[in-house]
Amino acid sequence: MIKIILLALLVSITSCKLTFLNASYSDDPSKQVEIILDDQLKSEAIIDGYGSLNIQFNLWDFNTYFTSQECRLCQYYGKEKIVNFVCEEENNCVKTGKFQKEPIGQFIASGDIINFPFMINQKQFYFNNVMYVKDIVANIHDKDLVYISQGIGLALKGYNRDVRRASIYESLYQQNKIDHRDSSFYYGSDNKYHFVITGYEKMMIPLLFKQLIVNESYYINSIETYFEFNIKFCDRFIHKNLITYVDPTMDDEEWILSDVYFQDFYKIIDEKRLLPDHSIYTANHPGQWSSIINEFTLELQLKLENNEVINFQYTAEEVMKKIDNYYTLKLQFASINHIYHLKIGKSLYKKFLFLKYQNENKDYVIGIKPIEQKLAYSF
Numbered sequence: 225m226i227k228i229i230l231l232a233l234l235v236s237i238t239s240c241k242l243t244f245l246n247a248s249y250s251d252d253p254s255k256q257v258e259i260i261l262d263d264q265l266k267s268e269a270i271i272d273g274y275g276s277l278n279i280q281f282n283l284w285d286f287n288t289y290f291t292s293q294e295c296r297l298c299q300y301y302g303k304e305k306i307v308n309f310v311c312e313e314e315n316n317c318v319k320t321g322k323f324q325k326e327p328i329g330q331f332i333a334s335g336d337i338i339n340f341p342f343m344i345n346q347k348q349f350y351f352n353n354v355m356y357v358k359d360i361v362a363n364i365h366d367k368d369l370v371y372i373s374q375g376i377g378l379a380l381k382g383y384n385r386d387v388r389r390a391s392i393y394e395s396l397y398q399q400n401k402i403d404h405r406d407s408s409f410y411y412g413s414d415n416k417y418h419f420v421i422t423g424y425e426k427m428m429i430p431l432l433f434k435q436l437i438v439n440e441s442y443y444i445n446s447i448e449t450y451f452e453f454n455i456k457f458c459d460r461f462i463h464k465n466l467i468t469y470v471d472p473t474m475d476d477e478e479w480i481l482s483d484v485y486f487q488d489f490y491k492i493i494d495e496k497r498l499l500p501d502h503s504i505y506t507a508n509h510p511g512q513w514s515s516i517i518n519e520f521t522l523e524l525q526l527k528l529e530n531n532e533v534i535n536f537q538y539t540a541e542e543v544m545k546k547i548d549n550y551y552t553l554k555l556q557f558a559s560i561n562h563i564y565h566l567k568i569g570k571s572l573y574k575k576f577l578f579l580k581y582q583n584e585n586k587d588y589v590i591g592i593k594p595i596e597q598k599l600a601y602s603f
Contacts, residue, residue, distance in 0.1 A: 255403045260345050261417040264473045270343040272315055277307045284447040285377035286390045289355035297360050301371035311338050327445050330369050331360040353391045379447050380580045383587045406581040410595055411573035433579055433591030435529040450564050454525035462488045467564045474569030482565040483507045483557040502550050507557040512550040516540050
């Protein structure tokens with residue numbers, strides 16, 4: 225397949241040099257929209273006539289929504305100020321309909337459907353089919369529930385042409401701001417997330433990206449997305465095909481692993497005669513060592529299609545941390561009642577750029593490539 229692609233490029237381009245640096249190659253860079261987010265996936269939005277608010281972006285949700293101050297329960301469950309926003313035509317806001325009983329997180333919401341403008345990163349947007357929430361009902365009984373008063377969904381999902389996209393893509397596409405409804409995502413050296421709605425040259429994607437194996441569960445307005453890893457400790461396999469949740473808002477001070485794997489770690493440490501010299505070591509009591517143990521290395525193998533993997537390793541200095549006068553492992557064992565058994569944070573997004581795109585079958589898949597990868601092709 226790659227040979228065919230290269231041959232086509234050789235025939236069509238007689239003298240050309242293409243350079244791929246860090247993030248992207250696009251057939252028309254002017255048709256890219258980049259949004260810079262903080263490490264909690266938030267960015268400031270400015271609504272004309274009403275001021276600014278900190279808005280949450282959601283990688284796996286479809287809905288874009290804002291909240292009316294009329295919503296009493298929204299204020300009760302909310303932990304942040306709700307902007308006193310009223311949809312008025314003089315501010316280019318138009319009501320186009322109503323919605324009932326739509327899920328938003330752990331709540332069921334009702335309200336109006338609106339089209340309205342706002343600004344993010346000094347870029348002007350006009351979104352269609354935005355939910356303007358006026359009432360919510362909690363769908364579970366939990367006194368600690370928190371309602372997030374605004375959010376922008378970024379999800380793309382679908383197979384065999386039966387696809388669903390968050391409204392941000394459809395709005396920008398209909399306004400001719402983008403030609404392709406694909407998106408890329410990575411964590412930059414500026415400690416910010418870079419979300420780019422972009423059109424990669426389709427012929428170049430197989431050369432730049434490897435396709436990930438993902439485990440996705442599809443809900444009405446969200447997707448739960450998990451990756452598969454093999455995990456090694458002290459250069460010995462702990463488990464293969466480990467379902468892993470990568471939380472982009474979580475710092476990597478600790479990795480959270482199901483406690484069912486504690487005995488595997490303990491056995492390796494015991495066999496190597498490297499048990500803690502300052503304390504006991506149990507799933508609930510992290511061990512305490514007087515110094516860094518150089519043998520304590522961790523390797524994660526991210527699984528790709530076609531039985532391939534991408535390896536990334538953590539040294540003993542990265543696996544252990546110092547607390548007062550002792551060292552302990554960053555691995556935290558917990559009882560995990562979810563589909564996944566391992567949870568890691570933003571370090572994966574620091575190392576790799578992720579691309580959600582449609583393959584030749586029009587299925588949305590996830591591609592990956594190292595951020596530092598630099599490729600140059602001369603014809």
